[in-house]
Amino acid sequence: MSENEVYALEVRNIVKRFPGVLANDHVNFNLRKGEIHALLGENGAGKTTLMNIIYGLYTPDEGEIYVDGKKVEIQSPHDAIRLGIGMVHQHFMLVPVFTVAENLVLGAEPTKGWQLDLKAAREAVRRLSEHYGLEVDPDAVVEDLPVGVQQRVEILKALYREAKILVLDEPTAVLTPQEVEELFVIMRELTKRGVSIIFITHKLKEVLAIADRITVMRRGRVVGTTTPAEATEESLARMMVGREVVLQVPKGPAKPGDVVLEVRDLKVEDERGLMAVNGVSFEVREGEILGIAGVQGNGQTELVEAITGLRSAREGKVLLGGVEAPFRRPRFLIEHGMAHIPEDRQKHGLVLSYSIADNLVLCTYYKPPFAHGLQRNQQAILENARRLVKEYDVRTPSIFTPASALSGGNQQKVIVAREFSRPVRLLVANQPTRGLDVGSIEYIHKRVVEMRDHGAAVLLVSAELDEIMSLSDRIAVMYRGKIVAIVNAGEVDKSQLGLLMAGGQLQPA
Amino acid sequence: MSTPASYANPKLFWKRWGGLIVTTVLILAAIAYYYAREPHVTEAVLASTLRQSVPLVLGALCGLIGERSAVINIGIEGQMLLAAFIAFMVNVWTGNLLVAVLAGVFIGAVLGLLLAFMSVTLKIDQIIGGTVINILAIGLTGYFYQVGLSAKGKLNPIPLGPLAKIPLIGPVLFDNPPITYAAIILVFVVHYVLFYTPWGLRTRAVGEHPRAADTLGINVYLVRYVNVTIGGALAGLAGAYLSLEAVGSFDRLMTNGRGFVALAVMIFGKWTPLGSFGAALLFGFATALQTQLQFGGKINIPPQFIGMLPYLLTIIVLAGFVGKARPPAADGIPYEKEG
Helix, strand or coil: CCCCCCCCEEEEEEEEEECCEEEEEEEEEEECCCCEEEEEECCCCCHHHHHHHHCCCCCCCEEEEEECCEEECCCCHHHHHHCCEEEECCCCCCCCCCEHHHHHHCCCCCEECCEECHHHHHHHHHHHHHHHCCCCCCCCEHHHCCHHHHHHHHHHHHHHCCCCEEEEECCCCCCCHHHHHHHHHHHHHHHHCCCEEEEEECCHHHHHHHCCEEEEEECCEEEEEECCCCCCHHHHHHHHHCCCCCCCCCCCCCCCCCEEEEEEEEEEECCCCCEEEEEEEEEEECCCEEEEECCCCCCHHHHHHHHCCCCCCCEEEEEECCEECCCCCHHHHHHCCEEEECCCHHHHHCCCCCEHHHHCCCCCCCCCCCEECCEECHHHHHHHHHHHHHHCCCCCCCCCCEHHHCCHHHHHHHHHHHHHCCCCCEEEEECCCCCCCHHHHHHHHHHHHHHHHCCCEEEEECCCHHHHHHHCCEEEEEECCEEEEEEEHHHCCHHHHHHHHCCCCCCCC | CCCCCCCCCHHHHHHHHHHHHHHHHHHHHHHHHHHHHCHHHHHHHHHHHHHHHHHHHHHHHHHHHHHHCCCCCCCHHHHHHHHHHHHHHHHHHHCCHHHHHHHHHHHHHHHHHHHHHHHHHCCCCHHHHHHHHHHHHHHHHHHHCCCCCCCCCCCCCEECHHHHHCCCHHHHHCEECHHHHHHHHHHHHHHHHHHHCHHHHHHHHHHHCHHHHHHCCCCHHHHHHHHHHHHHHHHHHHHHHHHHHHHCCCCCCCCCCHHHHHHHHHHHCCCCHHHHHHHHHHHHHHHHHHHHHHHHCCCCCCHHHHHCHHHHHHHHHHCCCCCCCCCCCCCCCCCCCCC
């Protein structure tokens, strides 16, 4: 490429300060026409801040923005849209009760006189979806659509406003593997039609699969730009985190001891009264990790909720250390040495509006030293918080900060700190690293293996096959409410597990 | 609830409209039956139903355009009361009814603007903001009210030519004072604006998902200011109706809870203008019936109990006998811009 190439978009020396944080520190970034440029970085590295500046949601403190070689001022999303910049936000910006057509035209409505021309809006949906091969029904109400289709609507919204530059902020975070594949096909199709794409993510595999160029950010700065041909997962991870990252946590062979958790013929119903868990039996011993693999929605959630005391079962038993554990009595389980990292950390793991200090004693607040009779012992609670925040490396301005203000990785660390600071015989971890960046994933994985090595029994549930394979000693595959196979981790490969997860059978070797 | 769906499927059509059609037929049959037996009483009750519903429907329109943009207006009562007072005083001073009505509408709009300022700019809790307006109105009108003033004229019915001569329908629908006509027209105007114009689409988007609207370049604050201010003007018109059209003078606390009943009407009407109109008619009917029963003298129930009828209905409605209605998702939540 020549020296004075005209970029679709270029930012120079962007600086953005927030109270106490330098979110963007002299950032330079450019986007060629028709390329997919991945912007990679951990949570809090400044990617989203930069994109919000480009989209006019934030105003930069310093720096310049060029579109097609011309210097521009972007004060509001309105300006960005006018300049042909479209953004698909991580949390969709769709009105759930509106139809696809209404969402598409909102803010730039076609009219007949004073009247909203919904017929023209529907027509626009049809025309665009045909042109770009993105199929959607213009009259469908958005809240009834699957997430992958909602994302298509978001992309169509940008295209309707004639976006030439498309910013996709963590678009794959909410998608199933298959939807991710479909999205990639769409992205390639768009670039063929002259759209340039900025693809924000922290998933290394995806970057290598789709990007033309990769720019890595860390702590508000651009670390460097590379291409998939020159980079590997390891090198990208190193750039992101700033040190060597172990993508595969080292662990020695398991030394299984006595049975800690035993599940016998468990049957659990879901909200609709369907048998989500239909006769499941297994056991987990001290010093081993049993991974439960399976496509989401095959009963894992209900299984874990029954084991952890959040849901009652129809039939069957759960034994904890040989004692029959009652259902729907979480405190009993906690006092008998169960630790739980729940699937949805914001809903079930933390009280978001409580301070970190209070969140750290959610399981133990009623016992000494945190309580004297009816009174809380504030001193002990704060001391506990200070110690755990340090020990578990929770990055927070203070222990009085509400949990809602932390990043996902740090929220998860608070949960881990709380659960691991009690004597643990059984750890139940459900999707412990969902939505976290590589640094945090590495951290959580290390802690889980450590727990095992200290003699705890670990039940790990995850939809990420990589996670299951790298952590588990034994793997149980769940399909339609049943465990279809339990295998030793070293004896199967990924494709065999994939087959089992899809309801297939292993061929006897 | 937000948009008319397509009605190609007859099953869907009946599922959606069947209840409404059956109810309408039953009501019409009942009216015909009573009209055949007691034409004058029926006529009087129905005409009174419509007029009693006027302040309720105007109040409900005020509430719903505010809430559709996510601002809860609990100050409708105060907006009506102060507007009723100002409209009356202006009429006393100037003797001009039109100017008086406009003054009431203007004061309502000013109070709407005040609510918008408190809830959009200052981000005060909206219930508190509305309560401030209610207390302000009670205080001001109580302090400045003088006994013995009398209005110069009153808004009188205007028969609409030959239409007014049609039996039953004529006297009920086409022989009304001006604000009553205006209220009926406004129901359809608000319905049209809310569901068939870009402004309406934006208003509903701001009430459901303000951040989405913001990212599309819609000024969330402006939409809320405009809606709440226009809402105030509608409540002001309801106030002018009370002092200049219904009574012809001002009384302390003459709104008598109608601003709150209007909120019940709005909820019963599922935040839609047409639904609110229907609900207001039901409440209006309860009031009209109550008056008829008290003065008809045919039933031996203490008047205090009969007088409870409209309020009992409010309690029943709000206690959830009306099925599930979903308020706008962002209702009552102040919007914080990022960055």
